[in-house]
Amino acid sequence: xxxxxxxxxxxxxxxxxxxxxxxxxxxxxxxxxxxxxxxxxxxxxxxxxxxxxxxxxxxxxxxxxxxxxxxxxxxx
Numbered sequence: 001x002x003x004x005x006x007x008x009x010x011x012x013x014x015x016x017x018x019x020x021x022x023x024x025x026x027x028x029x030x031x032x033x034x035x036x037x038x039x040x041x042x043x044x045x046x047x048x049x050x051x052x053x054x055x056x057x058x059x060x061x062x063x064x065x066x067x068x069x070x071x072x073x074x075x076x
Contacts, residue, residue, distance in 0.1 A: 002026050002057045002073070003039045004065070007049040015052060023074040024057075024065070032056050046076040 008015045029035030
């Protein structure tokens with residue numbers, strides 16, 4: 001399952017929508033909730049990012065992201 005993680009680079013400042021960034025993480029999980037928990041844990045252990053939202057990408061959404069953004073799976 002591929003998840004899109006929306007984050008701010010620092011926890012020091014208040015979040016601003018204009019500064020929100022995203023990354024993509026691929027995890028094996030039994031269900032969507034377990035995947036979100038695993039992704040949050042990976043990102044928190046390996047970065048100091050302020051996570052705003054974690055979204056499971058559907059097949060259509062994943063294809064759109066691959067075509068219209070700087071799509072790259074982040075590996076920790």
